[in-house]
Amino acid sequence: MAVLSPEPHGGRAGALPPRRVLLVSRDAELDSLLARHRIAAHLGELTTVRVVSGGALPDAALVCDDEAATERLLELGVPVVHLTSGHSGAVPSPAPDGRALHRLHRPGWLPGPWPGSGGRPTGILAPARLTGNRTRAGTLLLLSSWGVPGDEFEGFTAGPLRALVRAAVRRTGRCEVVCDTRLAPVRTAVEGLAGPEGVRLSRAADVDVDALHATAAVFLASPTLGALALAQARRAPVVFLPPLGPVQRDLAERVARAVPVPVTTDGEDASSWGSRGEGPWAALDPDLDDLRGAQRVARSLRQLSLAPM
Known part of the structure; x- marks a missing residue:
């Protein structure tokens, strides 16, 4: 597999080849893009890539919102965590079938009711760094x-x-x-x-x-x-x-x-x-939300790369 575009939050070098995780998002959708970045920040021990080619497949994939990409990867035998990153309101979000782990970006405090979509709510997908600059402007x-x-x-x-x-x-x-x-x-x-x-x-x-x-x-x-x-x-x-x-x-x-x-x-x-x-x-x-949604999704990816379903 040739890596054409590495994610900035790439994994650490080690004695053993690191597990590789493909990251996919709809970059024209703000929520999808931000979700990918925030989850990638918690995958430090894995090698994360955006584009791959060749015969080797990634060990797992995170797909934010792109149902077609999830379907293609599943057909290739790649384990997928499919994340619905944006608000779906009263309309059920399109979701993959049971072959993928489906997660929903949903704050624990946000009032429902929610349509049935089969995904597990993550809680808030917070940035990895929560501090702000001492001097802010603009x-x-x-x-x-x-x-x-x-x-x-x-x-x-x-x-x-x-x-x-x-x-x-x-x-x-x-x-x-x-x-x-x-x-x-x-x-x-x-x-x-x-x-x-x-x-x-x-x-x-x-x-x-x-x-x-x-x-x-x-x-x-x-x-x-x-x-x-x-x-x-x-x-x-x-x-x-x-x-x-x-x-x-x-x-x-x-x-x-x-x-x-x-x-x-x-x-x-x-x-x-x-x-x-x-x-x-x-x-x-x-207590309604611990802000650890990105860590939860990253943990699912890590487990999936080591022990696929």
Whole structure:
């Protein structure tokens, strides 16, 4: 097997050949991408690869959301942990059959009811490093367009997004805009709002979102599980962007039943920019989620690579 693209969190060298785990995600979906990164951070003793070729097969695979990839790997005889990384709302998530271990990224505190999908909830998939920089500055605006109707997304980028980025630069000095896909309308929206040091636009697959969050003073995010995990794990404030599409709206409504996460539309609300300590997380019972979801999935992968089903 020729490794064409190693995952940055690769395994340690050892006397015996390490077990190899293939990591697959939908990199155009923010939750899928973040889930892969966070689980990979706990696979230090394994060799993790993104792309393989040749006759040798990996010892196991983590597939985040890509049902077709799970099916192909199972047909080849590769043991698979299939993770549904994003919020599925009231609609059951597509899931592999019983040949794969199915896991669901689902916070223990998030209100149901849940559709029957057969997967085992993981709890929060938290970043491996939970500390933030002592000195934080600027705004991280984390935007997901996955599953959002095109006209709805373009309406947001042409209107509220410009106002939010402009307010972020004015209030915090700079704004780091990170989105999973559809960069063209986002780039058009932020052009000319500030100089090159004021606004930077990146694709989520090209940057370390968790590291950017550790340096930001203000966090504005689409309602996604990956963004919630960032804020809850670091017990940091988060402000939701206007929910786009039915999945984001469903998640935002469920979150509102448990914790008071504010929503901003134009950046003029001063409460969106002030320091609020732990944000909404002090209201949660810590026993409802221990933040170890990524470790649990990594443990399943480790066991599967050593003793396939």
